[in-house]
Amino acid sequence: MNGNYGIPRDIYYVVKIAAxxxxxxxxxxxxxxxAxxxxxxxxxNNLWLLLxxxxxxxxxxxxxxxxxxxxxxNWQSFYLSLKRHKKFWISLS
Structure with missing residues (x-):
């Protein structure tokens, strides 16, 4: 047997290491x-900022x-929020 049991692999499978x-x-x-x-x-010159x-x-x-x-x-939520509400931004200058 080659290990194929007729179950197709998931198309959207994500490789994970420790979840x-x-x-x-x-x-x-x-x-x-x-960074x-x-x-x-x-x-x-500043070690604290360097770390x-x-x-x-x-x-x-x-x-x-x-x-x-x-x-x-979260980055997708920020992107959608900026894209959806871009006409509501008011410039401060």
């Missing part, structure tokens, strides 16, 4: 690495990837 999507994990790691590379050029900036960037990336009430991620 976390690999794509989301990769995005958080990429955001943290980009580290930017912080070394911006905050050369705080990547930690905050990773926290923001994790928050934006968390699921929200409608089954979407």
């Amino acid at each position: 976390v999507s690999v794509v989301k994990l990769g995005l958080v790691i990429a955001a943290t690495l980009i 580290f590379s930017i912080s070394t050029s911006l905050f050369v 705080l900036f990547p930690i905050n960037s990773a926290a923001i990336a994790i928050y934006l990837l968390l699921p929200t009430n409608g089954g979407k991620s």
Whole structure:
């Protein structure tokens, strides 16, 4: 037997490691690495900012990837909100 029992694979299957999507994990790691590379050029003299900036960037990336009430991620909710209400924004200048 080759292990095929006639059950089709799910089309929308998401690879997960410890209940976390690999794509989301990769995005958080990429955001943290980009923040580290930017912080070394911006905050050369201040060690606290050098360490705080990547930690905050990773926290923001994790928050934006968390699921929200409608089954979407927070970044998708922000995008839909901005797209839906773009005519209501009033410039301060």
